[in-house]
Amino acid sequence: MFNKILIANRGEIALRIIRSAEQLGIRTVAVFSDADKFSPHVVSADEAIHIGASPAPQSYLAFDKIIAAAKRTGAEAIHPGYGFLSENADFAAACEQAGVCFIGPPANVIRTMGSKRDAKALMAKSGVPIVPGFIGDLSNEGLEAEAEKIGYPVLIKASAGGGGRGMRLVQSGNNFAAALLSARREAKSAFGDDSILLEKYIESPRHIEVQVFGDTHGNIIHLFERDCSVQRRYQKLIEEAPASQLTTAEQEQIQRAALTAAEAIGYVGAGTVEFVLDERGDVYFIEMNTRLQVEHPVTEMITGQDLVALQLRIASGGTLPDQSDICAAGHAIEVRLCAEDSARDFAPSIGTISHLTLPERRYRVDHGIAVGLDVSPYYDSMIAKLIVCAEDRAAAIKHAIRALEQSEVAGITTNRDFLLRILAHPNFATARVDTHFIDRHQCDLLVAPPHPDASAIVAAVLFLLTSRSQPGNVISSEPNSPWHRRDAFRMNLPNNEQVHINVDDVTQVIAVEHLEDGFLLKLAQTSASCFVDSLNGAEIIFRMDAERFSARVVATGARMDVFLGGRQYVLGYQDPLYAETLDDAAAGGLAAPMPGVVLEVFVEVGQVLTAGTPIMLIEAMKIEHTITAPFDGLLNEICFKAGDQITAEGIPLAVMEPTALS
Numbered sequence: 001m002f003n004k005i006l007i008a009n010r011g012e013i014a015l016r017i018i019r020s021a022e023q024l025g026i027r028t029v030a031v032f033s034d035a036d037k038f039s040p041h042v043v044s045a046d047e048a049i050h051i052g053a054s055p056a057p058q059s060y061l062a063f064d065k066i067i068a069a070a071k072r073t074g075a076e077a078i079h080p081g082y083g084f085l086s087e088n089a090d091f092a093a094a095c096e097q098a099g100v101c102f103i104g105p106p107a108n109v110i111r112t113m114g115s116k117r118d119a120k121a122l123m124a125k126s127g128v129p130i131v132p133g134f135i136g137d138l139s140n141e142g143l144e145a146e147a148e149k150i151g152y153p154v155l156i157k158a159s160a161g162g163g164g165r166g167m168r169l170v171q172s173g174n175n176f177a178a179a180l181l182s183a184r185r186e187a188k189s190a191f192g193d194d195s196i197l198l199e200k201y202i203e204s205p206r207h208i209e210v211q212v213f214g215d216t217h218g219n220i221i222h223l224f225e226r227d228c229s230v231q232r233r234y235q236k237l238i239e240e241a242p243a244s245q246l247t248t249a250e251q252e253q254i255q256r257a258a259l260t261a262a263e264a265i266g267y268v269g270a271g272t273v274e275f276v277l278d279e280r281g282d283v284y285f286i287e288m289n290t291r292l293q294v295e296h297p298v299t300e301m302i303t304g305q306d307l308v309a310l311q312l313r314i315a316s317g318g319t320l321p322d323q324s325d326i327c328a329a330g331h332a333i334e335v336r337l338c339a340e341d342s343a344r345d346f347a348p349s350i351g352t353i354s355h356l357t358l359p360e361r362r363y364r365v366d367h368g369i370a371v372g373l374d375v376s377p378y379y380d381s382m383i384a385k386l387i388v389c390a391e392d393r394a395a396a397i398k399h400a401i402r403a404l405e406q407s408e409v410a411g412i413t414t415n416r417d418f419l420l421r422i423l424a425h426p427n428f429a430t431a432r433v434d435t436h437f438i439d440r441h442q443c444d445l446l447v448a449p450p451h452p453d454a455s456a457i458v459a460a461v462l463f464l465l466t467s468r469s470q471p472g473n474v475i476s477s478e479p480n481s482p483w484h485r486r487d488a489f490r491m492n493l494p495n496n497e498q499v500h501i502n503v504d505d506v507t508q509v510i511a512v513e514h515l516e517d518g519f520l521l522k523l524a525q526t527s528a529s530c531f532v533d534s535l536n537g538a539e540i541i542f543r544m545d546a547e548r549f550s551a552r553v554v555a556t557g558a559r560m561d562v563f564l565g566g567r568q569y570v571l572g573y574q575d576p577l578y579a580e581t582l583d584d585a586a587a588g589g590l591a592a593p594m595p596g597v598v599l600e601v602f603v604e605v606g607q608v609l610t611a612g613t614p615i616m617l618i619e620a621m622k623i624e625h626t627i628t629a630p631f632d633g634l635l636n637e638i639c640f641k642a643g644d645q646i647t648a649e650g651i652p653l654a655v656m657e658p659t660a661l662s
């Protein structure tokens with residue numbers, strides 16, 4: 001076994017790998033970019049090496065720097081985690097050349113499986129069922145003719161693709177040419193390779209994948225399957241193991257196909273063979289990922305195996321357990337908590353985490369975040385994985401809901417409530433789930449944030465009233481001075497004041513009467529006598545008439561995040577002395593939503609645009625966003641061209657002048 005390994009990754013997966021290494025007595029070396037100086041993975045490793053600036057090409061993808069760091073620290077092996085260099089055959093080869101073990105399959109295996117075309121060709125030859133389609137090299141016109149032959153709908157895929165990038169669904173021949181161009185452009189920019197392939201689009205598939213392992217002694221085993229059908233933008237959001245509602249025949253067919261796929265390539269290390277399963281129960285290979293997957297914990301939960309430990313064992317020449325020793329029990333679910341706004345087309349959200357509570361004592365939570373750290377635009381938007389396991393699926397769903405309800409993140413927008421709505425959906429409960437689940441149920445899932453209950457508003461008001469009289473917030477040092485009191489004291493009158501709170505963009509004026517030991521609050525619909533039992537940081541315990549509540553209130557500028565009863569409410573505090581309101585900054589649709597890179601500009605200065613016309617395409621956090629005209633008008637200025645970096649959120653991208661009403 002190794003004495004020391006370097007982890008060429010960041011965030012939760014770096015920490016995950018450190019955990020297994022520590023248990024095996026292996027020392028660890030972390031690497032980090034400028035943006036990650038204070039990240040938990042840096043402190044948790046035995047050593048940490050700074051490898052460059054925040055953009056990944058200058059740090060986590062700069063493989064010379066990473067190999068040099070391994071050599072310098074005497075690390076014998078490099079674990080690439082997932083993403084970044086994990087499926088980079090050149091990196092695996094460079095490690096080998098430098099005499100450092102790459103914890104993963106050999107470079108030639110990564111290269112073959114990294115090309116969806118080569119992988120499909122090999123699978124077809126080996127008798128693994130593949131999705132009907134076309135994998136040859138042809139001109140754009142030739143490809144269009146092939147698409148006709150396959151029959152629409154057709155899926156265009158980047159051969160080098162991953163993470164759903166370079167993928168386009170084409171419903172009819174009319175859209176083929178444009179979709180092909182845009183798929184090629186995205187593939188070129190994301191992978192430096194614009195080769196594409198065509199596949200018949202399977203209408204309502206489930207995404208089922210099988211965890212496999214191979215060792216250097218020729219053994220190959222599987223660790224059962226996972227269902228990762230709940231996806232947005234072709235990216236997984238909720239994963240479970242085992243896949244429910246498979247017949248024994250389907251299960252055996254998928255496991256056999258996965259083992260055949262791994263044997264065909266002489267697989268070594270951890271890998272995942274991905275399939276789509278159509279409504280008839282036919283299964284088709286789509287690709288093999290030659291690395292540890294984000295969703296590997298669900299397999300760990302049902303098998304009791306430590307997949308990272310197995311990787312380390314194989315990489316150091318060890319032997320796999322026998323297939324007959326791998327058993328599965330229970331049902332595990334993983335939900336990906338992401339910094340993204342589901343209601344705004346899943347746009348990533350960046351910012352500083354101002355409050356964080358995760359149910360780490362009760363559940364497995366894999367994450368690499370902390371209060372005060374930034375979710376930066378440089379890396380992907382997943383901030384934590386919540387993983388639960390129970391005796392059956394229904395119980396696992398309940399625990400996943402509990403785990404999410406106990407997760408509180410403020411300072412950035414997360415998909416927490418969206419995930420909760422998926423888990424609570426009746427069709428999720430009955431496992432009627434395919435890859436279109438989110439699209440199909442968007443009316444139920446993409447709903448506006450909940451209207452705050454009176455108790456949430458009361459929590460915010462009590463927090464404001466009480467926190468201002470806490471030490472550090474008082475304005476007089478003389479305890480008996482009326483100036484020391486923050487209770488709206490007025491000579492010969494009841495102590496009354498008003499607090500202005502923005503609720504759903506409407507300002508509510510709440511009348512406050514200070515009582516001897518509490519407050520009488522008059523809200524829009526109701527009045528209540530309220531008492532604060534304790535205020536400790538963000539944690540407030542209060543009584544509202546006869547009911548007792550415990551809430552967390554996080555005030556950042558004018559924004560107040562209230563966590564109460566498993567829900568998160570965003571309220572605004574309006575200080576009558578200051579005009580700033582919650583959403584002032586968000587107005588003006590032509591400001592950059594976040595830092596990133598301009599991929600393409602679609603329009604020219606002087607054009608008259610109608611509202612919704614695409615102006616430019618920008619990329620941030622591995623996701624593309626189209627900036628569109630917010631109103632009808634004349635385009636006066638475009639501030640960036642393709643290839644330019646947008647260095648900060650809020651920078652103007654273009655200037656428009658509204659069309660005068662005639």
Ligand code: ADP
Binds near residue numbers: 199274
């Ligand atoms: P990537 O490597 O970019 O993740 P995949 O080939 O793994 O791309 O596909 C991603 C997702 O797209 C799959 O999980 C599945 O939901 C969907 N998908 C892929 N191929 C097909 C297909 N032929 N028909 C329908 N859906 C597909």
